[in-house]
Structure formats: structure tokens, C-alpha cells
Amino acid sequence: MNxxxxxxxxxxxAAYMPRLSEFTFEPGLVAAVDQHAAAVCDALVPAQRRPVDEPETRSVRREDLSDxxxxFTDWLSEVDWVEPVGHDFATLRLTAVCWLIREYDLLAA
Known part of the structure; x- marks a missing residue:
């Protein structure tokens, strides 16, 4: 995807990156988003595909995260999800995706 x-x-x-600024005011949010980011990474590269003797290093590719x-957003549409005030599973997951986008610089040209 170029x-x-x-x-x-x-x-x-565009929709969820601003939520990262809430980290300063909600320390518990950092832990929750970190757990969701780890879950997304695990979904992209399951542990069984990683060599056992290799240390765990995470790398996220734009194509994989896009897929x-x-x-995920198709599923949200199917269940008629509406973004709540505050944080639910979906907003935490989408905020974690934004953290991964920023961490791995996935929108760079």
C-alpha cells in the first residue's frame, strides 16, 4: 500500500489518535491500551509462528495492521457499534491501533 x-x-x-493525549490524565488508560496493543500484535504474529529460541521482538507492518x-471495523459495523463516551473494548482497541501506528511510524510516506 503506497x-x-x-x-x-x-x-x-484521524478519529482515535487524539485519545493518546488522555494518557497524561488517565494512568490506567496507558496499561489498558498497552494490553490491547499486545493483543493486536499477537493477532498479527501469533506466538506459534515465532521461533521458540528467538527473543520476542515486535514489528508491525502497515499492510498487516491495515488488514x-x-x-475489526467490519465487525463493529456488523454489531452496530456506537462509540461511547469514555472507553469500551472497541475504543481501547482502536486507540491501541493508533499507538502502534505512532510507535512504528506506519503513516510515513
Missing amino acids: DSSACPLVGVA YVLG
């Missing part, structure tokens, strides 16, 4: 405007991460980042986001 065209970042066609990348589903752009829309998620994950497409599946």
Missing part, C-alpha cells in the same frame, strides 16, 4: 490516503489506518488515526483494522 497510497496512504487509501490506507484504513488514516481514518482510524486487522478492516476486519
